[in-house]
Amino acid sequence: MSALLSIRDLAVAFRAEPTPFEALHGLSLDVKRGRTLALVGESGSGKSVTAQAILRILPPSAAITRGQILFRDGSTEIDIARLPAEGAAMRAIRGQRIAMIFQEPMTCLSPLHTIGDQIGEALRIHTGADQRESDARTQEALARVGFPDPKRALRTYPFELSGGLRQRAMIAMALILKPALLVADEPTTALDVTTQAQILALLARLQEETGMAILLITHDLGVVANVAHDVAVLYRGRLVESGPREAVMRAPGHAYLRALLHAVPRFDMAPGERLTPIRPAKAEIPPVQVRAPLAGPILQVEGVSKTFTLRSGRIFQKPRLVHAVSDVSLSLAAGQTLGLVGESGSGKTTVSKMIMRALAPDSGRILFDDGSGPRDVHALGGDALFAYRRTVQFVFQDPYASLDPRMTVRQILCEPMEIHGVPAAERKERCRALMAMVGLEASGLGRYPHAFSGGQRQRIGIARALAVEPRLLVLDEPVSALDVSVQAQILNLLKDLQAALGLSYLIVSHNLAVIDYMADTISVMCRGRIVEEAPRAALFRRPVHPYTRALLAAVPDPSLDHPLDFAAVAADRNDPTRWEAPYRLEPDEAGAMRTIEAGHRVRFGGATEAVAA
Amino acid sequence: MIAVILRRILTMAATLLVISALVFVIIKLPPGDYLTNQIMELRATGDASSVAKAELLIRQYGLDRPVWQQYLMWIGLMPGAAGFSGLLQGDWGWSFEYDKPVADVVGDALWLTLLINLTAVVFVHLVAIPAAIYSATHRNTFGDAVVTLLGYVGLAVPGFLLALILLFYANRWFGLSIGGLYDSALTNQPWTWEKIRSLLGHLIVPTLVIGLGGTAAMIRRMRANLLDELAKPYTVTARAKGLPPLKALLKYPFRMSLNPFVADIGNLLPHLVSGSVLVSLVLSLPTVGPLLLEALRSQDQFMAGFILMFVAALTLVGMLISDLTLVWLDPRIRMGLR
Numbered sequence: 001m002s003a004l005l006s007i008r009d010l011a012v013a014f015r016a017e018p019t020p021f022e023a024l025h026g027l028s029l030d031v032k033r034g035r036t037l038a039l040v041g042e043s044g045s046g047k048s049v050t051a052q053a054i055l056r057i058l059p060p061s062a063a064i065t066r067g068q069i070l071f072r073d074g075s076t077e078i079d080i081a082r083l084p085a086e087g088a089a090m091r092a093i094r095g096q097r098i099a100m101i102f103q104e105p106m107t108c109l110s111p112l113h114t115i116g117d118q119i120g121e122a123l124r125i126h127t128g129a130d131q132r133e134s135d136a137r138t139q140e141a142l143a144r145v146g147f148p149d150p151k152r153a154l155r156t157y158p159f160e161l162s163g164g165l166r167q168r169a170m171i172a173m174a175l176i177l178k179p180a181l182l183v184a185d186e187p188t189t190a191l192d193v194t195t196q197a198q199i200l201a202l203l204a205r206l207q208e209e210t211g212m213a214i215l216l217i218t219h220d221l222g223v224v225a226n227v228a229h230d231v232a233v234l235y236r237g238r239l240v241e242s243g244p245r246e247a248v249m250r251a252p253g254h255a256y257l258r259a260l261l262h263a264v265p266r267f268d269m270a271p272g273e274r275l276t277p278i279r280p281a282k283a284e285i286p287p288v289q290v291r292a293p294l295a296g297p298i299l300q301v302e303g304v305s306k307t308f309t310l311r312s313g314r315i316f317q318k319p320r321l322v323h324a325v326s327d328v329s330l331s332l333a334a335g336q337t338l339g340l341v342g343e344s345g346s347g348k349t350t351v352s353k354m355i356m357r358a359l360a361p362d363s364g365r366i367l368f369d370d371g372s373g374p375r376d377v378h379a380l381g382g383d384a385l386f387a388y389r390r391t392v393q394f395v396f397q398d399p400y401a402s403l404d405p406r407m408t409v410r411q412i413l414c415e416p417m418e419i420h421g422v423p424a425a426e427r428k429e430r431c432r433a434l435m436a437m438v439g440l441e442a443s444g445l446g447r448y449p450h451a452f453s454g455g456q457r458q459r460i461g462i463a464r465a466l467a468v469e470p471r472l473l474v475l476d477e478p479v480s481a482l483d484v485s486v487q488a489q490i491l492n493l494l495k496d497l498q499a500a501l502g503l504s505y506l507i508v509s510h511n512l513a514v515i516d517y518m519a520d521t522i523s524v525m526c527r528g529r530i531v532e533e534a535p536r537a538a539l540f541r542r543p544v545h546p547y548t549r550a551l552l553a554a555v556p557d558p559s560l561d562h563p564l565d566f567a568a569v570a571a572d573r574n575d576p577t578r579w580e581a582p583y584r585l586e587p588d589e590a591g592a593m594r595t596i597e598a599g600h601r602v603r604f605g606g607a608t609e610a611v612a613a
Numbered sequence: 614m615i616a617v618i619l620r621r622i623l624t625m626a627a628t629l630l631v632i633s634a635l636v637f638v639i640i641k642l643p644p645g646d647y648l649t650n651q652i653m654e655l656r657a658t659g660d661a662s663s664v665a666k667a668e669l670l671i672r673q674y675g676l677d678r679p680v681w682q683q684y685l686m687w688i689g690l691m692p693g694a695a696g697f698s699g700l701l702q703g704d705w706g707w708s709f710e711y712d713k714p715v716a717d718v719v720g721d722a723l724w725l726t727l728l729i730n731l732t733a734v735v736f737v738h739l740v741a742i743p744a745a746i747y748s749a750t751h752r753n754t755f756g757d758a759v760v761t762l763l764g765y766v767g768l769a770v771p772g773f774l775l776a777l778i779l780l781f782y783a784n785r786w787f788g789l790s791i792g793g794l795y796d797s798a799l800t801n802q803p804w805t806w807e808k809i810r811s812l813l814g815h816l817i818v819p820t821l822v823i824g825l826g827g828t829a830a831m832i833r834r835m836r837a838n839l840l841d842e843l844a845k846p847y848t849v850t851a852r853a854k855g856l857p858p859l860k861a862l863l864k865y866p867f868r869m870s871l872n873p874f875v876a877d878i879g880n881l882l883p884h885l886v887s888g889s890v891l892v893s894l895v896l897s898l899p900t901v902g903p904l905l906l907e908a909l910r911s912q913d914q915f916m917a918g919f920i921l922m923f924v925a926a927l928t929l930v931g932m933l934i935s936d937l938t939l940v941w942l943d944p945r946i947r948m949g950l951r
């Protein structure tokens with residue numbers, strides 16, 4: 001049987017000065033019926049352009065310059081590349097026979113229209129269905145993608161839904177007309193690991209039910225290993241490798257794919273093994289500085305809680321309370337890394353904000369030891385607070401939004417030093433040293449952030465944090481916004497700088513593989529509470545708490561020998577009332593942390609205490 | 614929802630009270646008032662009967678009392694010579710300059726002002742929205758360049774100058790006298806078909822002149838807003854669903870780009886009254902703008918006070934309308950209220 005979609009010698013070029021830029025140079029590949037083809041590559045490799053070309057929704061500055069896109073639907077064969085992009089024939093294919101889902105489920109849905117309206121729209125324009133029929137079919141589609149209350153969901157707006165449900169809504173929208181081909185552009189990149197696993201399981205199930213083909217665009221080899229039937233690897237607009245998953249993943253022929261496999265953190269890495277970045281960066285790591293050892297931990301969080309009040313619109317209604325953080329305790333030894341793991345909404349960012357003194361805790365203490373003994377951070381004032389601000393610095397998740405586009409790199413690096421009174425002559429010298437430290441040329445100091453790539457910007461962010469010689473860095477998802485090919489560079493850089501400068505790190509992330517690579521001790525947070533804490537090795541050797549186990553089970557592994565257990569991740573693991581027996585918590589029940597081995601503590605429910613006694 | 618509106622109306626009332634105090638203080642800041650100035654003038658000429666009449670007015674409006682009492686009487690919280698009679702009771706005061714109640718002086722002018730400026734606003738939107746949509750969807754084409762150029766010309770030409778030019782050429786080429794809002798022969802006639810026709814004919818030039826600057830500005834802003842929205846992923850989603858281009862444009866990015874304009878209604882309404890003073894003077898339109906200018910110059914305090922209060926009230930009403938419209942248009946704001 002011939003392939004559903006055959007791309008032959010496809011070239012796409014962008015209008016650019018001085019010469020047009022060719023994003024795809026003669027790409028050929030086949031998407032077979034009922035199978036999933038994973039298109040793998042880093043950003044800029046041309047994978048999204050391929051998807052846009054198939055649907056003919058390329059940006060206005062891009063055009064197909066040669067080649068064919070043959071779509072064999074039923075008995076007809078259409079060359080999509082020849083159709084006028086906005087013509088009726090192309091519009092009939094778009095959304096009906098070929099549908100697409102995107103990376104960012106928030107920005108891809110209009111916030112002004114209900115999801116019922118947006119999902120049913122494709123049905124109404126392609127089949128002329130009336131509102132009632134469209135509502136009924138939409139409800140069906142929502143039920144199929146696993147919406148808990150499809151009837152109510154018709155009238156909800158995207159911003160009322162979690163990221164996972166939004167992506168489910170996108171999938172319902174794409175699949176309502178049962179297309180022959182689904183193009184999924186990084187459908188799970190913006191989601192938590194557990195949600196990602198659920199969405200991947202959903203796509204696999206829907207494929208089985210409808211027999212559609214999926215073109216899955218991703219940079220995550222773990223996803224590829226778990227859901228793809230065939231793999232095609234793109235590098236700089238060319239296909240460098242393709243074939244069935246087994247053949248490609250077991251014996252990667254091309255150097256690029258082999259490099260990619262070694263550039264992402266994995267669970268089966270040998271102790272002390274370093275990631276190998278695809279393009280090594282040459283950072284000048286300063287000589288090791290020896291710091292006087294501290295008597296206790298550098299940072300100690302003791303029983304911290306924070307409640308937010310949601311204002312209610314009605315006059316006689318009580319404001320709602322949200323317990324963002326409940327009785328959290330952490331301890332970070334000097335020169336070590338503490339990993340804080342949890343899904344979005346688990347309260348990990350609130351904890352890091354309280355450590356930064358951007359938020360005040362309702363109760364509990366945060367103690368910081370700068371060498372003169374532990375002091376309560378929230379009792380500091382005046383000069384002591386000013387000094388504290390200098391010793392604790394922050395590295396942000398989004399390297400695009402965290403650098404002021406109107407400041408040069410020099411101004412960005414100098415600003416914290418000016419605030420903390422570093423003399424001008426010293427600042428100049430230090431700027432150059434900082435750039436070398438993070439592996440950037442000093443000539444970049446006079447340029448603006450837009451001249452740098454995402455990875456380079458994150459280096460600038462790190463350099464800015466290091467400018468005032470802090471002792472503690474809070475890293476909030478430091479690589480989750482970065483391309484896979486530069487994640488390894490950044491993680492290695494952070495490790496090297498820690499060793500040389502004696503820094504302590506608090507790293508906040510939902511990516512367990514990153515935490516595994518970076519952290520010495522790990523705390524797992526769920527619904528504002530720590531549920532398990534342990535040294536790195538112990539946690540990964542023997543995860544005890546059901547929530548930790550669910551998180552671990554949901555991380556897709558690039559090796560074919562550890563497939564995801566989709567059945568295990570389907571259940572809702574972040575609901576404490578549904579954890580199994582010894583760990584189950586009643587609503588509003590705190591439970592208690594108990595030590596099960598040296599340094600390994602787990603939260604148990606109170607009900608078990610009664611049973612045991 | 615109703616609670617929200619009630620709360621807003623209460624705040625509005627409080628705000629108006631504060632504004633009224635400010636307005637009164639500012640009007641009273643220059644030394645003297647219309648009547649004392651006049652009395653001094655009359656004394657110099659020795660017209661005793663007029664002086665007596667002026668002094669009567671002074672007593673009647675309590676201008677011999679302390680300022681705070683005058684204020685309370687003006688807004689109607691304190692009895693004056695004729696009992697409680699102030700803004701709260703609907704008595705807008707006496708215009709000393711015209712020697713008539715303020716309501717009579719301002720009456721027609723107020724509605725004509727609103728009419729002219731509303732026409733201008735409608736004109737602005739009718740022209741600017743399609744032009745902006747064309748300009749944004751045909752970005753960097755010849756048509757876009759033409760719209761942009763015309764927009765800049767419209768922004769750069771001062772309204773009163775354009776009014777003078779049109780006044781001159783309309784008269785020279787078409788023999789039209791476009792000053793005023795209807796033929797001078799019809800000024801004190803009742804409203805007949807003929808008068809309405811004349812009014813419509815006379816509206817064209819003021820609408821164009823007053824609206825031009827606004828049109829140009831709105832095209833520029835709308836185009837920029839739309840370009841932002843067109844680059845958003847949900848626009849791509851709409852296309853990927855197979856929506857025809859125009860429908861996809863109007864339903865998603867266009868609707869998103871409306872928010873800042875709705876938020877602007879609050880600024881638009883007071884502008885309707887006080888924004889076109891220069892043009893009104895040049896075209897001798899019987900609007901409120903010139904009246905306000907004159908009242909402030911001659912310290913005709915009740916007249917000036919009333920017009921200023923009217924503009925303030927319009928601002929607050931405009932804010933309320935724009936907020937309610939936003940609530941209706943944008944579910945994110947609607948849910949935020951819950």
